[in-house]
Amino acid sequence: MTLVWVIYDIVKNKTRSKVVKICKDAGLYRVQKSVFLGDINSNSRDSVILEIESIIDPEADSVYIFPMDKATFEGITLLGQAFDKKYVSDEIITRFF
């Protein structure tokens, strides 16, 4: 399992919605409007890359997929309306609101 960031800038609304769905289905969490983050295995990451690649327009859109190790993740500084680090790294399995 590795932490993966998916950051995108997509022109068409329809394509963007599809990318959102792909990220959510893979188990990633939405941490900002165009930023997803989550702890997924290498097969899921490979599948996410292929799926997104098949729908985007390479001339107009950009999608960055960054893997990140746990130690670097721990060093992240969050300011303002930040996400819950434990939640994103799957340390909290169930969350009660």
Place this chain on the structure above:
Amino acid sequence: MDDKNPIINISDVLEYEFCPRFIYFIYCLDIPQHEELRFKVLEGREIHKKVTQVNRNYIRKKIGAQSREFDVFLASQKYHFKGILDEILFLNDGKAAPLEYKFAEYKDNLFRTTKSQLILQSILIEENYGKKVDRSFVCYVRSNHKLVEMDIRQSDVDKVKAEISDILNIIRTGFYPKTKKNINKCTDCCYRNICT
């Protein structure tokens, strides 16, 4: 399926190698794994379709092929398994070889499941065509169609035959096998929610 005389698929042997419990869940409890929901599986199937349609007359002469057949369904009565072969190559030296297309990247070595798949395919060719098979090939679509050759060794053939009889035993008796207990495999397994 006839429970006393089951005929398994080549893919069942590969699943058994991933984890023996797959056989139990699929055949004894009749819970399908819904692999068709996976994007990579769907994309792989498209590639298989394309291969049979595009450039049909292309023969791989570099590896000594004379002719080829696509998408061939073969079954082995002796060992009780069946499968569809992507391509069978008939070679200059009178022998034959299976060629398998993989929608994957080549990672410097063949996975155990890929090796077994080729071995099973070679058993099918030998039984149905009566030709000797001592080589096999894999084409990695996502590594620029890289062609990798693998020799078929008798010791590996014997291992795979033993696995087939283990699988048939699970199906006939309903025996609940042990898992592989590999965390990496379990996280990507479709039965992780129901497996003990």
